[in-house]
Amino acid sequence: MSTRIITPVAEFADLLPQDYRELVANGPFFARRGLKDLGTFKEIIEEHPHCAGCGVALGVRLVAASLPAPADTIIIGTPGCSFFGLAQTAVNYSNTAFGNQNAVASGLKRMLSLRYPDRHKDVVVLVGDGGIADIGLDMTLHSWFRREKIVTIMVDNEVYGNTGGQESGMTKEGQVLNMAPGGKKFPKIPVFEIAKVSGCAYAAKVTVASPRMIEKAVNRAVLVARQVGPTYLQIYTPCPTNLKFSPDQTVRVAAEAEKGYYAVEEFITDEAARCLQQLTTES
Ligand SMILES: Cc1ncc(C[n+]2csc(CCOP(=O)(O)OP(=O)(O)O)c2C)c(N)n1
Ligand code: SF4
Ligand SMILES: [Mg+2]
Numbered sequence: 001m002s003t004r005i006i007t008p009v010a011e012f013a014d015l016l017p018q019d020y021r022e023l024v025a026n027g028p029f030f031a032r033r034g035l036k037d038l039g040t041f042k043e044i045i046e047e048h049p050h051c052a053g054c055g056v057a058l059g060v061r062l063v064a065a066s067l068p069a070p071a072d073t074i075i076i077g078t079p080g081c082s083f084f085g086l087a088q089t090a091v092n093y094s095n096t097a098f099g100n101q102n103a104v105a106s107g108l109k110r111m112l113s114l115r116y117p118d119r120h121k122d123v124v125v126l127v128g129d130g131g132i133a134d135i136g137l138d139m140t141l142h143s144w145f146r147r148e149k150i151v152t153i154m155v156d157n158e159v160y161g162n163t164g165g166q167e168s169g170m171t172k173e174g175q176v177l178n179m180a181p182g183g184k185k186f187p188k189i190p191v192f193e194i195a196k197v198s199g200c201a202y203a204a205k206v207t208v209a210s211p212r213m214i215e216k217a218v219n220r221a222v223l224v225a226r227q228v229g230p231t232y233l234q235i236y237t238p239c240p241t242n243l244k245f246s247p248d249q250t251v252r253v254a255a256e257a258e259k260g261y262y263a264v265e266e267f268i269t270d271e272a273a274r275c276l277q278q279l280t281t282e283s
Contacts, residue, residue, distance in 0.1 A: 019045045020088070027090020028070045035215045038065050045088040050081065053247025055237035055254065056128070058208045059155045060085045063126060063235075066218035067091065073122040073222075074112075076105040078136065080128035081161040081239070099136030101125045102143035105150045113149075120226050124151040129170035130160045133189045137169075144199040147229040151221045154191065154232075157239035165242040172261075177242060192265065195232040201272040202228075205265040207236035209255035213264055223279055224272045231272075236262045 008016055008024065016024075023042045033041050043064040050057035060082055067073050074092045077083040078101045086093045096104045105123045112121035125132075132140050132154045140152060158175065160166040165178030169189035176183045195203040202224040204217035214235060221231035236254055240247040258264060268276075 017045075017047070019047050023088070023090050028065065028067075029090055030071045032068060032070070033065065035062070035065055035211055038211075041065075043090050044085055048085045048088050050085055051239075051241045051247065053240045053250045054081070055208050055239055055250045056081045056155045056157055056161065057085050058250065059214075059235045059237035060089060060126065062208065062211050062214045063124075063153060063218055064089045064091050066215040067122070067124070068219050068222050069120065069122060072120060073124055074108065076101050076108065076123065076125045076127075078127045078131045079162065080131050081157070082126060082128050082155050086126065099131055099134075100139060101127050101131060101136055102148075102150070102152060103139040105152075106143050106146070106148040109148060109150050122151065122222050122226065123149075124153060124222070126153045126155065128161070128168075129154055129156040129158060130166075130168040133169040133191050137189075141194070141198055144195065144230045144232075147199050149225050149228075150230060151218075151225045152230065152232045153218075153221075154234045155237040156234055157237050157242070158188075159239055159242045161239045161242050175243075192232070192234050192267075196267045200230050200232045200267070201225075201269045202231040203233070203267040205234045205236075205262065207254040207258045207262050207264075208238075209251050209258050210264060217266070220268075220276060224268075224275060227275045228269070228272045 023045050026042045028041055044061050070091050077086045078096050079098045105125045109123040156170050158171045160168055167180040167184045171184045173187045174183045192205050206213045206217055217233050221233050225231045238253045
């Protein structure tokens, strides 16, 4: 990836906030740093616009820090709380019309494979539960059916956070929200289970309470998508503002969920397991 993509033009450099200039200088664009070095580099600007204690912001941060090749990665987003932070993250990013992310990512991946036949370019969709399980479900599924070599990551806060608290397909049954005062009437859509039978070669369900698991899953998802086919990661990123818990309790809420209905799960096809084994042997 050309460094010019993230180098501010000289005329505007002085106008950029210090926080953003530090991100350009110290973000993980050209070095694989990983979670163990978290805090020594800037993967997202500190003055990002998410609410205090936002689980989505933490999820975006952990994913950005876990990417195996940040300089050769493009993240594809769509409207939702996640794209607030993505636009200020040290990874190339493009937005799409709401729900179109997997269609755009499919085209981009094919184009990048033609343009750079000798180099891996990782295309990672990073979108909310509404963007994947509701409005974008058809395009998500069809990208999996077509075996597009892209990674799809859902930051699941179990609500439409960005628009003030409507229920999404991923909201828990019975959950009361600002705009679902009677409580949701049906269970979470089983997107993880659907991914397993729709062509994904690797899938994982994790929470922001387990950063190491997120790092492992992001790495596996990216490596398998390069060589085998589509991969899916579903990260529980609880929203204190809409689920109405104290912002300092986000990780505790995620950890509680992990003990129950959001237990860590991994799915891998034989072909994907062989691919990862071979990569481990070679390294
Ligand atoms: C075509 C279209 N329909 C509706 C919207 C309004 N809209 C923006 S974000 C959003 C909900 C996003 O929910 P989710 O994907 O769960 O992301 P979150 O904000 O919770 O992170 C909606 C309905 C839009 N921008 N475009
Ligand atoms: S509404 Fe929820 S998901 Fe959105 S920024 Fe605030 S805490 Fe994060
Ligand atoms: Mg959401």
